[in-house]
Amino acid sequence: MSRVKGRLLVEGDAPPALERDLAVVGRPINRRDALEKVTGTAMYSSDMVLPGMLHAKILRCPYAHARIRRIDVTRAAALRGVEAILTKDNTRDWHTQWYMIAQPAFPETVAYAGQEVAVVAATTPEIARAAVDLIEVDYEILPAVFTPKAAMKAGAPLVPVLDVEKPRDQNVLRSEYLQGRGDVTRGFNEADVVIESHFTLPTQYHADIQTRCCIADWDGARLTVHESSQGVWNVKRELAKSLGLAEDQVRVVVKYMGGGFGSKAGAQRVIHYAAKLSMLTGRPVRLELTRPEEFVSHPRRYGAEATMRIGATSEGVLTAIDTEVVIDIGSGSMYKGTASVLEQISELYRCPNLRIRLIAVFTNTVPTGPQRGVMDPIATFCMEAAMDDLAVRLGVDPLTIRRLNHTEVFQGFKNGGDDAHSLPYSSKHLDECLKVVAQAVDWEQRDVTRDRYSTNSKKRGIGIAGYCLSRGGYAPFSAKADVVLRGDGSVELQAGVVEIGAGQATILPMIVAEELGIDAERVRIHYGDTDGTHYAPSSHASRITMEMGSATLQAASLARQQLFDRIAHLFQASPQDLAASGGRIYVRGRETNAMDFSEACAFIGEGEIRATGSRIPNPADVVFRGFGAHAAEVEVDLETGEVSILRVVSSHDIGRPLNPKLVESQQYGGTIMGLGYGLFEETALDRKTGVLLNCDLHQYRMPTALEVPSLAFDNVEGEDDFHPYSAKPIGEAPLIGVIPAVRNAVLHAIEVGIYKLPLTSAQVLNALKARNAR
């Protein structure tokens, strides 16, 4: 384990320590918005109706690559009840912002089957639907490519360029060695063994249960948008830019949202369309996607092909890692994300010689974008599966080889001609997490367990994997929160965050309550609204606890200071000597002579005490990561290939939980989504047309209650002063390492590796067949 002395990352002085035990933070408080959610009164964007509201429907291109020769809306426009139609012909030069990327609202050349061609607003959804069917489009169908391999071939058709600011004349977005250190050739020369493994990883759909739905309402001067988005502020900024409005003219409201998981981090296309239609008609416009539309229009996880070459000494000490990862980014992508695939591979273990090549390729398929964990599940799977392959090859225990190559520090990268220089992690307990899960599955006895429970037709196996997670805290985003105290004793937190279901609206008021020494229920929170809040990041990339938690802590602490400044004279004491806890304020050490918190607030009078907290970007000399480990026990049926997961034990390096009840829920949710990614979820793309064949929730199989195995958690806690109350991110972490643990358990059971996800029965049978043929 390792840890460096840190400070809360806020603008100005760090808040003073409370010098008392925590009273609110760390308690398993029920989530705030659960009551509305269990009574059905929570109004999601899809539940709202505004007076005079129009309904919009989208015409989508059925071809994966086509040029629109002519589009005729005459018949559609003549239908009674149709109020406005948008096509490329009346939106020339209109660029929507999507994941900060400017792209034509309706391009002349369509890049994937399902891309938007026209949008109709009408008085009823039925009329809008009928009008969409009346639009006549003359397409010139063009040749298309659906895999990176096909897209990289000489003479391959060019996937249309959606990013208007980044013209290109080839399908490869980037092909470069992004990170490296040492000398890979020398490293392989020093190796006693070299293994090479090739992995194929699938895309994954977010499959939020609420389909995208927004209502845009232009009143002639200001646009109000009711949305299901992960970040009101990002949507506001993107909309303002797209529509040519001043930022103040756009208000975005999200009180409840039915699932995001990365797919709703910015302004989705539907919002731009609804907003434009509302501005054209002067009426509120509702645009809701159907389930099949969700599949063909929203970004999905990047698919990848990876080759891992690892060199090691006969004892198992790594000497070289050489990786090439080809990423399918579909017809568009949030580009920055493609680089983070490398982090897990380069830093999970100590290795002096490393080279990682990234090749990101456009194809005529649905765009890609971040999904819970972004690239980390891909990288972790490749690294952790390759580590077990190496262990098998060397005859070394997989846990031993991981411990042998443990690194306490971030190893750094060669920068130009300079040698790599290492940096400390804010905290790291990966070694302890591995130990915890190993103990839980009785690792030392794993061969005995396997042999005892295996039969001729069913084989038992136990596997392990570690992970690291990099998220949050990076410039240029800011994160600000305001705490307001009023004379009536009320306390309000104003935070421009969205409650995505992870508990943002519960944990942030807990922080305020802790700093003010009052009950959490006393703190009101104004959130999910760009009016009355400062900029806050979207609820994505595990950044709310880390960034907004710090900003909230600072704001509450500054508000407390201001209150103390006003009332200290009543105690004949200096403000520094005052303390707040249990709803009372007193001079430290003289707790019997206390003033009620409300009584103290009365001295604020007519005005208010307002304090703003602001999180600064991560410093450059410390590296922030989450770590953890999973162990899985499986049973593999040799006849059917079915993999039954008997149990998964996880240990996350989480610092200290702000709210253990909500942390547990994140652990369940992340692990289950990870199991879906690794075991069930698979898309079927027609190889000839590029049309997605399983765009429904029956044939795109995500885990139901019946697929959840026994899940146990035993986290490693510890201090990390860079985080508020040492709370490290947990929203994405539980997903990342679970699948390589399952894969390695299957390897232990059947003594043959699986190299392609999802790890279906067919994959297992293929692997067994290949093994038997050897």
Add this chain to the structure above:
Amino acid sequence: MEPMDSLPGADLAAYTNRRIAMTVNGKACLLEVDARDTLAEVLREDLRLTGTKVGCNRAECGSCTVVLDGRAVFACSVLAVELDGRVVQTVEGLAEGDELHPLQSAFIEHDAVQCGICIPGILMALKGLLDRTLTPTEDQILHAVAGNLCRCGTYPNTVKATLAAAAELRARKGQEA
């Protein structure tokens, strides 16, 4: 709503304006429905009971689950015209006044709620189960919600909450007896 006969190629007039009388959450409702209207649409649009969610509109996700004559059904796949004289219970009818149903209290206490969009459907699926038995096994609970997708992955807490709610209902029944 605009007259449907303005739509091309469809003479829907003959199918509109069917009168039905159904009981929703204990209240008699007289409704005029189209033949194509689903129960989910009638609940959400005519009665504005938006607690019933629609995530797929074709019996894939379960978020529209309601209890119809004591059985949990997908409201998106039941036609409203079939419902004359039938009894429907939605999530809005689960609590009695301000007093939550034990399932609701247990869902809050066991954090069986994250984003919440699937929760009304899950609650009603489980109401259907607990109306049949107050001693459900874990397996019965899992099967009762097997048609309800929760992408947040609340399933383990769903089981804990349901067992707690069943225990509470048994205790109440014991007190009454």
